[in-house]
Amino acid sequence: MSSPFLSQLAELQRAERTRAKWVIVPSHSLGHTLGERLALDGAGWTNVRFATPLDLALPMAAPFLVERGVDPAPDGIGPALIMRLLLELPAAVPSYFRDLAEQPQMAEALWAAIAELRMAGGTAAALPRAAFAGERKHAELRALLAAYEEHLAARRLADRAVVFHEALAHLDVCPIQPADLSIELPTTIWAPLERRLLDSLPGRRVVPRALDLPGLDVPRRMTGLAAPADAVTPAPRSNAERLALLMEPAAAAPAGDDTLTMFCAGGREAEVEEIFRRIGRAGLALDQVEIACPRTEQAALVWEKAQRHEWPITIGPGIPIALTRPARALLAFCEWVEGGLPASRLRHMLQSGDVRVSEDGAGLTAGQAARLLARAQATWGRQTYAAALGRLAQHHRDRAADPEVSEDARARHAERLDQTRRLQEWTAALLALVPEPPTAPLGRWLEAAVTFVKAFARKSSELDGEATVALTEALADLRALADLTRPASDALALIRGRLDGLSVGGDR
Structure with a gap:
């Protein structure tokens, strides 16, 4: 293990097998990563409990807040x-x-x-x-x-600050017992209330080890809000463990060490493709491979490539929800409404594959609907769809009843007439979601967005189903503002804003 903190956790696990060990981390995904590395390196993680400060504060504060009739305030x-x-x-x-x-x-x-x-x-x-x-x-x-x-x-709502204040008043019900061990992830800058709670916890505290990085200035906030740590001078055994010493090329490891290989590719996509090729050539099991990405967009690119190659992978921070079909469909719906309901954008929505016309495509597929809409020559505005599709339906009705055309042609026109009627019903249901007044209560827009995601957005994978649930819950958080009357542009901006920062598929 090249990380002093991971090595310390492994030592604690070997020395204190039966004692409860609490590892305080800033996020659950990071806790899962640490636990996974412990398990893969053979140290195990029995009785190791990864928890965030909020995980500790909630069971301490919740019973007393509920007793007073105070509910948690939705973060969203x-x-x-x-x-x-x-x-x-x-x-x-x-x-x-x-x-x-x-x-x-x-x-x-x-x-x-x-x-x-x-x-x-x-x-x-x-x-x-x-x-x-x-x-x-x-x-x-x-x-x-x-x-x-x-x-x-x-x-009678409690935000995070209220929860921490309440937890500080009830330290006697802390989930950490006096006989337990606790250790914090080093160099994590906690909020002041989190720091106060962590300093007040019972149990025996273990000073974490952190990599000593000479020449780097320690941020002022870190000295007061991060846990004190024992600086450990790196003792690299291979090129892969010398990354902390890249600024000292004169102290390079002996030649012939192939634990670290560097390459350059023509862009991010080419880099990911080369990584996948090397994994395939080496014949590595996928659960033994970890790809570290500095930004979320790069992790999303890795996920997209893995989906293309049908490789089952997990992403620590999850996939931005905007990459899923339901979220893409909802964003396109917002743009369509904000742009004045133009038929051209609705055609693009249908052609994208993110919107469905029927449950299983029976009778009318999204692609067929897009072609019918183009043939109807609809323009923009709420009224154009009924008028244009009505003319198209009448055309097919007349041709289906025309004795001068062949039987096959009449059958084709009858089929097109049925498809046009289905499209008329579908567009009428879609337009019914959009409030007609220029300003409307936010609650009506929320109902429209939730109904669109559930009934009109296409779901083709488990991830799309998870995204539907996440979107529904995120929009439900805005119910507290349901009576707020705003123009369509403001309401749609609030709905789009709820997608920012949302991710799905982060389970490891």
Whole structure:
């Protein structure tokens, strides 16, 4: 094992086989990765429990919050809720962020700032004026934070900060027992409330080991929020373990070591193809191979290539949900509505393979529907579909009843007439999802989006089914804003925003 922390976990496992060992990690996927490496290297992970700080705080706080009638606040509604509270601030509050409300990602940026303030223990009353260069910015952010606190109190909701505050008041019910061991992933910068909880946990704490990287400046926040660690000077045994010493080429390992091989390819796709070729030539079992990617997009590319080659793989952080059929269909639906319901975009939706016309394609496939729509010469707008398809249906009806044409031709026109009628019914059902007024409650748009994903989006794999569930749950988080009346563009932007950061297929 080249990682000092993994080596330390293996030593703990051998020395303390029966004692419960808690490994505090920032995410479940990282915990799964560490456990998998322990198992593959023969150390095992019996009685090793990987947990995030929230995993520890929830069982400590939840019984007492539920007893008081306080429910958890869905994380997903944060940006939408903050934007609503911002727009509803009294006119007497100086305006700063409201002037920028239409800027992309403004809601996400404000929510991230407020969530970070809350997890640092900050409140509206304690927000210091000296920390802001402008009075308007301070006044509006303070009013927004106060409105958020009032929203939680009035609806008896608890966000992450409330959960951690409650957990700190009930350390006696911590899942970590006094006889247990606990160790934190080194160099992880926790939020201040997470740090307070971790410092208050019972049990015997083990100081983690971290790789010593001389010459690198330690971030100021790390000294106060990360766990103290024992720096371990790397003692590489192979080229593959010398990556920490790349800045010292004079100390290279002896020649003839083939544990590390470097190559250059003409782009990301070519790199992934070469990796796959090398795995195939080596005859390696896929569960013995790990591909490390610096960015999510590259991991998604690996997944796409694996799907093409029918290789079963798992992706630690999961696949961005926008790559699945239901999410692609929903995004296309939003663009179609926002663009004025043009027939050209609807044809593209049908041709993409992400939308279905019938359950099994019987009677009318999506490709046939796209060709019929082009033949009908529909243009744009709600009324064009009924008129254009009505004319096309009448044409096929007349030709099917025309005694001057052959029997085969009449049969073809009768079949086209049946397909046109099916398309008329399908487009009518699709258009019924779209509210007609220029402004409508967000709840109607949410119902339209959920119905579209369930009834109109195509699902061809287990991942698509998982994406359907994830999309439905993510949109359900916005139900708290169902009575918010917004123009179509704003409502669709909120729906698209819920897809940002969502991933599926992350189970290892």
